[in-house]
Amino acid sequence: xxxxxxxxxxxxxxxxxxxxxxxxxxxxxxxxxxxxxxxxxxxxxxxxxxxxxxxxxxxxxxxxxxxxxxxxxxxxxxxxxxxxxxxxxxxxxxxxxxxxxxxxxxxxxxxxxxxxxxxxxxxxxxxxxxxxxxxxxxxxxxxxxxxxxxxxxxxxxxxxxxxxxxxxxxxx
Amino acid sequence: xxxxxxxxxxxxxxxxxxxxxxxxxxxxxxxxxxxxxxxxxxxxxxxxxxxxxxxxxxxxxxxxxxxxxxxxxxxxxxxxxxxxxxxxxxxxxxxxxxxxxxxxx
Numbered sequence: 001x002x003x004x005x006x007x008x009x010x011x012x013x014x015x016x017x018x019x020x021x022x023x024x025x026x027x028x029x030x031x032x033x034x035x036x037x038x039x040x041x042x043x044x045x046x047x048x049x050x051x052x053x054x055x056x057x058x059x060x061x062x063x064x065x066x067x068x069x070x071x072x073x074x075x076x077x078x079x080x081x082x083x084x085x086x087x088x089x090x091x092x093x094x095x096x097x098x099x100x101x102x103x104x105x106x107x108x109x110x111x112x113x114x115x116x117x118x119x120x121x122x123x124x125x126x127x128x129x130x131x132x133x134x135x136x137x138x139x140x141x142x143x144x145x146x147x148x149x150x151x152x153x154x155x156x157x158x159x160x161x162x163x164x165x166x167x168x169x170x171x172x
Numbered sequence: 173x174x175x176x177x178x179x180x181x182x183x184x185x186x187x188x189x190x191x192x193x194x195x196x197x198x199x200x201x202x203x204x205x206x207x208x209x210x211x212x213x214x215x216x217x218x219x220x221x222x223x224x225x226x227x228x229x230x231x232x233x234x235x236x237x238x239x240x241x242x243x244x245x246x247x248x249x250x251x252x253x254x255x256x257x258x259x260x261x262x263x264x265x266x267x268x269x270x271x272x273x274x275x276x277x
Binding site: 002005006009016017020023024029032033036039040043046047050051054055058059063067070071073075077078079085086092093097099100101103104107108111116120121122123125130133134140142145153156157159160163164 | 182184188194200204207212218222236240241246247248251262
């Protein structure tokens with residue numbers, strides 16, 4: 001009854017959640033970034049386990065290759081090496097954990113009680129399907145959001161350059 | 173609920189990941205670690221979309237496209253946030269949220 005696929009899923013879930021907890025609890029900020037990286041790799045593994053290879057590849061390329069590297073660069077730019085984050089007050093941690101645990105229990109209670117409709121037969125999603133749907137202009141196509149996302153990325157790039165460029169002294 | 177992983181198991185993982193992110197957002201006071209918690213939250217939402225697409229509407233691709241667009245927006249958001257953090261560090265030599273109160277009064 002415990003076949004390889006089941007064991008793999010539980011291992012990936014444990015990797016994701018364990019590294020997520022370590023990422024928000026460690027006081028070394030660089031280690032927090034590395035734990036975040038492994039947590040994101042675990043999420044990509046779950047996508048692979050669900051047979052959505054394209055999303056898993058995008059997850060690894062954008063999150064692991066892009067965002068985590070960006071976060072590590074910004075840590076190097078803003079933190080002193082080897083310095084620990086200051087300890088937080090214990091009461092705030094306890095109250096936050098309590099509130100979060102209650103919300104988690106409430107949400108899981110709702111999820112378990114709800115009966116989701118059973119889907120039809122499973123169909124393997126190929127990159128061809130994704131590409132055709134993404135550039136399809138008719139009903140149910142995603143051509144317009146695709147174009148809007150490209151404008152958003154351009155605007156974000158220009159905004160980043162404007163914000164992070166050094167301001168002139170007389171403009172302050 | 174059976175031992176075999178299905179929709180509910182993935183929903184458990186994504187809910188737990190979401191609230192881990194929320195806990196980090198509550199307890200951390202450093203802007204970069206808060207950004208990391210935000211990434212965890214966005215990832216849990218993506219996992220939800222993919223799980224529903226797989227188990228509830230297997231013939232459709234909409235959950236997959238929502239995930240793709242969320243990943244793109246998350247990349248743009250992280251880049252802008254880090255630009256703001258670096259600018260803040262240049263102005264106040266600290267990226268602690270308690271020190272970022274110039275706009276407060």
